[in-house]
Amino acid sequence: xxxxxxxxxxxxxxxxxxxxxxxxxxxxxxxxxxxxxxxxxxxxxxxxxxxxxxxxxxxxxxxxxxxxxxxxxxxxxxxxxxxxxxxxxxxxxxxxxxxxxxxxxxxxxxxxxxxxxxxxxxxxxxxxxxxxxxxxxxxxxxxxxxxxxxxxxxxxxxxxxxxxxxxxxxxxxxxxxxxxxxxxxxxxxxxxxxxxxxxxxxxxxxxxxxxxxxxxxxxxxxxxxxxxxxxxxxxxxxxxxxxxxxxxxxxxxxxxxxxxxxxxxxxxxxxxxxxxxxxxxxxxxxxxxxxxxx
Amino acid sequence: xxxxxxxxxxxxxxxxxxxxxxxxxxxxxxxxxxxxxxxxxxxxxxxxxxxxxxxxxxxxxxxxxxxxxxxxxxxxxxxxxxxxxxxxxxxxxxxxxxxxxxxxxxxxxxxxxxxxxxxxxxxxxxxxxxxxxxxxxxxxxxxxxxxxxxxxxxxxxxxxxxxxxxxxxxxxxxxxxxxxxxxxxxxxxxxxxxxxxxxxxxxxxxxxxxxxxxxxxxxxxxxxxxxxxxxxxxxxxxxxxxxxxxxxxxxxxxxxxxxxxxxxxxxxxxxxxxxxxxxxxxxxxxxxxxxxxxxxxxxxxxxxxxxxxxxxxxxxxxxxxxxxxxxxxxxxxxxxxxxxxxxxxxx
Numbered sequence: 166x167x168x169x170x171x172x173x174x175x176x177x178x179x180x181x182x183x184x185x186x187x188x189x190x191x192x193x194x195x196x197x198x199x200x201x202x203x204x205x206x207x208x209x210x211x212x213x214x215x216x217x218x219x220x221x222x223x224x225x226x227x228x229x230x231x232x233x234x235x236x237x238x239x240x241x242x243x244x245x246x247x248x249x250x251x252x253x254x255x256x257x258x259x260x261x262x263x264x265x266x267x268x269x270x271x272x273x274x275x276x277x278x279x280x281x282x283x284x285x286x287x288x289x290x291x292x293x294x295x296x297x298x299x300x301x302x303x304x305x306x307x308x309x310x311x312x313x314x315x316x317x318x319x320x321x322x323x324x325x326x327x328x329x330x331x332x333x334x335x336x337x338x339x340x341x342x343x344x345x346x347x348x349x350x351x352x353x354x355x356x357x358x359x360x361x362x363x364x365x366x367x368x369x370x371x372x373x374x375x376x377x378x379x380x381x382x383x384x385x386x387x388x389x390x391x392x393x394x395x396x397x398x399x400x401x402x403x404x405x406x407x408x409x410x411x412x413x414x415x416x417x418x419x420x421x422x423x424x425x426x427x428x429x430x431x432x433x434x435x436x437x438x439x440x441x442x443x444x445x446x447x448x449x450x451x452x453x454x455x456x457x458x459x
Numbered sequence: 460x461x462x463x464x465x466x467x468x469x470x471x472x473x474x475x476x477x478x479x480x481x482x483x484x485x486x487x488x489x490x491x492x493x494x495x496x497x498x499x500x501x502x503x504x505x506x507x508x509x510x511x512x513x514x515x516x517x518x519x520x521x522x523x524x525x526x527x528x529x530x531x532x533x534x535x536x537x538x539x540x541x542x543x544x545x546x547x548x549x550x551x552x553x554x555x556x557x558x559x560x561x562x563x564x565x566x567x568x569x570x571x572x573x574x575x576x577x578x579x580x581x582x583x584x585x586x587x588x589x590x591x592x593x594x595x596x597x598x599x600x601x602x603x604x605x606x607x608x609x610x611x612x613x614x615x616x617x618x619x620x621x622x623x624x625x626x627x628x629x630x631x632x633x634x635x636x637x638x639x640x641x642x643x644x645x646x647x648x649x650x651x652x653x654x655x656x657x658x659x660x661x662x663x664x665x666x667x668x669x670x671x672x673x674x675x676x677x678x679x680x681x682x683x684x685x686x687x688x689x690x691x692x693x694x695x696x697x698x699x700x701x702x703x704x705x706x707x708x709x710x711x712x713x714x715x716x717x718x719x720x721x722x723x724x725x726x727x728x729x730x731x732x733x734x735x736x737x738x739x740x741x742x743x744x745x746x747x748x749x750x751x752x753x754x755x756x757x758x759x760x761x762x763x764x765x766x767x768x769x770x771x772x773x774x775x776x777x778x779x780x781x782x783x784x785x786x787x788x789x790x791x792x793x794x795x796x797x798x799x800x801x802x803x804x805x806x
Contacts (some may be wrong), residue, residue, distance in 0.1 A: 351547030354514050359561030359612065360535020369564065373551040 169428060190439075196432035204424055214433035225408045226440070227417040230323070234413060235390035237444070238327045242390075243383055246334040251371070252342035264342070271335025277399030282329045286315035286401070319410030322402050326411055329397055330390075337382045344378040345371070380453055384446055392444055395419065413439050464526045465490035465648035466511065466616050471520035473503075473510045479518065480506045482672035488616075488650060488665070490525070493642050495663030496652040497533040499695065502653035502669050505544070508618045511650065512541050525615050540609035541618040546601040546625065554604050555580075555589040561612045575611055582641065583607040599630045610645070619651040623658055635662060656696060660684065668692050686792075690799035693722050693792055699753055699767045701792065702728070709758060710766070710786060711739045719802060720794045725753060727790030728768035730782050737785030740766065747772045756784060 171242045197214055201207040212277040249267045253260050271277065285293050294312045315325040348371065356366045372379075395415035398404055404420070412420075414434060422431035466488040474480040480503035486495045498504050509515035511522055513534035519628040521530045529537045540561075555576055556563075560680050563571035580586045582631040585603040593601060602622065609617055622638070623631045639662060642649055652669075653659050659666050667677040687693035694700045701722045706715035715721065731737055743765070752772035755765040768784065776782050783790040793802040 168649060277566075308654040349541050349547065349550070352549055354534075354541075354543070355547055355549065355560075355608070356564070357514065357534040358512060358539065358541055359564055360533075361564035369560070370549065376551075 168383060193432045193435050196429055197436045199429045201428040207429070208430065214430050215437070218433055218437065223409055223412065227412045227414045228437075230410070230412060231391055231394065231414040232441070233323070234394050235387055238330045239329050239383065239386045239390045241327070242334050243379065243385055245331050245335060246337035246341055246382070247375075247379070249334070249338050250345050254342055254345040267338050268335035275396040276400055278329075278333070279397045282325070282427060283399065283401050286325050287313060288314055288316065291315070317406050319406055319408070322406055322410050326394055326397050326402065333436070337386060340378060340382060341375065343431060344375055348374050369372060384449060387445060387449065388442055391415070391438065393455040446448065466650065467493060467523040468511070469521045471510060471522060472518040473506055473515055474518065480672055481510065482536060484520070484672070484674055486667055486674050486677065488648055490648055491646050493639075493649045493662060493664045494667060495659035496650060496667045496669055497659035498652070498654065498669030499655055503672050504654070505620055508541060508620050508650065508652055508671065511616065512618055513537050538542045538615040539618060540612060540614035541572050542602070542609050542620065542622055544620040544624065546598070546605040548601060548604060548608065550593050553589070554585065554591050554596070557593070557604060558607050558611050561608070568685070579607045580609045581647070583610065584637070598625050599634070601756050602626065602634070605652055614647070616648045616650060619649065621653055622651065623653070624655070638662060656698065668695065670695065686801065688801055690720065690722070690794045693794070697724055699725055702766050702799055705784065708761060710784060718796050720796045722792035722794060723786055723790050725767045725769040727787040728766060729785045730754065730768055730770050730776065731785060732782065735783040735785070737783035740782055740784045742778055742780050742782055745775050745778055747775070756782070758784070
């Protein structure tokens with residue numbers, strides 16, 4: 166087939182890309198340079214929104230929260246997905262049930278998932294803190310005399326959002342499971358004949374062969390991580406506990422746009438978020454290319 | 460039995476799912492011997508190698524290597540190496556890293572491993588390939604690298620699964636010679652499975668014929684060719700297959716004993732002109748395969764499959780011509796008709 170002939174086939178997707186991504190992006194960029202509250206007509210303000218954001222401590226907190234979340238949660242999520250995929254790729258007793266269990270949290274509606282965690286994380290009767298209890302002495306946990314205050318302590322709340330995010334790895338798990346099952350069996354037989362240990366097989370065979378898929382999932386999951394935290398932060402912690410411990414950029418944008426009606430301000434934050442995401446992906450890409458060429 | 464220290468299988472049973480592919484394999488390969496295992500497709504040749512390598516569990520019996528039972532050892536502890544039919548290599552590693560893999564994972568120092576890889580690469584003729592990736596290799600090159608990989612750990616037993624079947628004819632002949640030369644240089648016990656009779660008979664010091672999940676006969680290529688132990692082996696070796704005649708066939712003559720079958724290979728049927736000695740037959744087809752032609756003959760008044768005789772194609776009779784057929788002296792292989800067991804016959 167000639168390359169030109171592929172355009173008719175791509176055009177439905179192109180319509181979506183332009184209509185749902187391209188034009189809204191342009192609108193957001195233009196909106197970022199204005200002040201708009203749905204009531205009065207939009208007013209051109211130039212870069213005023215950006216300078217205001219730079220000085221806004223809440224936005225800075227939100228940006229930092231998002232970056233820390235992506236930095237911690239993304240590797241954890243990928244590691245867990247890889248571990249589960251390698252654990253469950255072989256057919257054995259209860260692998261079917263195990264695979265289902267690995268995917269199930271991802272299949273739940275996010276709000277329901279969030280509400281479920283609200284109960285799980287309850288400091289008094291929540292199962293998580295009950296599990297952390299040591300011995301019969303009420304209140305004594307493996308973290309010391311004070312049990313984690315998941316919903317009220319800033320650090321514990323950030324940890325809680327990360328904790329609940331590492332279970333929604335169904336997509337990465339399925340992709341890695343499929344990728345692992347596609348790896349050539351003879352490669353493993355060669356390794357067995359060479360008396361390679363499990364660790365050597367993982368490091369020298371499985372990991373390099375899965376690397377292309379892992380890179381793809383890592384880049385994608387980083388982007389997702391910058392956005393994923395929105396619903397749990399809204400449903401479980403409501404952006405708190407103070408001061409803005411779990412206000413992520415996505416929540417910050419949502420609040421400003423739909424609660425405070427500061428559309429220009431929210432659009433400017435969105436543009437910055439886009440820039441930060443692009444920067445992170447570029448840095449990761451450079452590191453990966455460097456590793457691959459080595 | 461000191462020379463039996465290469466590889467020994469006793470009553471080995473193996474298979475997949477419900478069915479046993481290997482029902483009862485007993486086989487002794489003396490150390491340093493190049494054994495070819497010959498069998499039709501689906502007879503368990505690859506399974507046999509995989510059981511020896513430990514990649515497939517034996518359901519019964521024992522496997523010993525170098526006099527040491529290895530049935531319960533994992534593949535890496537058996538001192539075997541295998542070249543897969545697909546010439547499997549690690550796709551993500553360079554040729555050099557593929558060769559050193561088995562050394563690296565067993566903690567051989569890097570410098571020594573590289574040195575070994577270079578030596579082996581030279582021996583197998585893949586020095587020029589060391590920097591390449593498997594995807595950049597041709598079939599023949601892949602095979603050399605797979606061989607180098609296998610040899611680098613100096614296995615007691617080298618297992619080759621149809622090593623020549625994926626090569627073109629010219630390369631196959633060349634590689635056949637090289638395998639032989641390589642074996643003469645480095646010794647070691649080799650088990651080479653193939654479905655190609657020419658390959659099995661020309662390469663092997665000894666040949667084992669695998670039929671229906673068991674070793675039907677083991678011997679030197681000459682022994683197998685001249686004294687096949689039963690009718691099935693006799694029919695399997697040789698292409699076209701040996702002619703099998705009932706005892707009352709005119710060609711067998713008055714020596715025929717009831718209850719026996721008489722086999723004679725196409726090259727042992729001599730063709731003469733109509734006034735020579737022998738049985739009268741009509742040539743109804745002549746199959747020319749180059750220097751030789753296979754004549755399909757019908758003997759007057761005898762039903763059943765045609766006789767097939769080999770004859771130089773330059774002097775072959777035309778189709779439709781009447782000829783005399785006469786068995787070569789000592790060309791007969793005699794079998795019990797009921798059991799197929801060999802009674803006596805050609806030397």
